Amino acid sequence: MRFGQLSKRSTYNENLSLSYIFEDFSSSMYHLNEAKVIAEKLDDKQLLADIEWRNYPFICAVFGHVNGISTEDPAEQAHIEIVKGNDHLARAILNEMTINTPLLKYYYGLATRDKDLLMESCQDFIGKRSDHFFARLPLRAAQGSFC
Known part of the structure; x- marks a missing residue:
């Protein structure tokens, strides 16, 4: 898969993870983790930062799963x-x-x-x-x- 396709796939999964915030924690986290795996393969530091410091704590907080969660x-x-x-x-x-x-x-x-x-x-x-x-x-x- 080309770089551009992987990047789009990562962004797609990141957005899909947020689409589950009113429904299902597991589905939301599944897609966020998929985005993270792809971002790591791409060494996309900005996307990784967005996932780790914004989206992950946001999703956890929306679902009330905040024990041990930190962010910058x-x-x-x-x-x-x-x-x-x-x-x-x-x-x-x-x-x-x-x-x-x-x-x-x-x-x-x-x-x-x-x-x-x-x-x-x-x-x-x-x-x-x-x-x-x-x-x-x-x-x-x-x-x-x-x-």
Whole structure:
């Protein structure tokens, strides 16, 4: 398989792993691991970093599997702390960042239990990114299923 095809296959698996965040942890992790194997073969340092420091902790946090999970990404550190119930620490981490993306608004809304901010995040996912899929995260939280 050519380099370009492998790269596309890795990205495909990475995206597919995220598509399972509302359904099944095992399927999500299976595809993320497939993406990681391919990224390692390609020695794609950027993709490996995205997988290890963002996507892996994100998926684990969405499913509540945060024991032993760490990351260098501050947003995902905050996400992990929210799931652990350490909202104060999560807010401290997020307060060091500019809350200007729908995902960061989602995390801050979770950490503060602010339904208005969660709905703003939902609206930003849809209005600014046309992303109805990830808009389900803050919507679900605002409806009472925090984290």
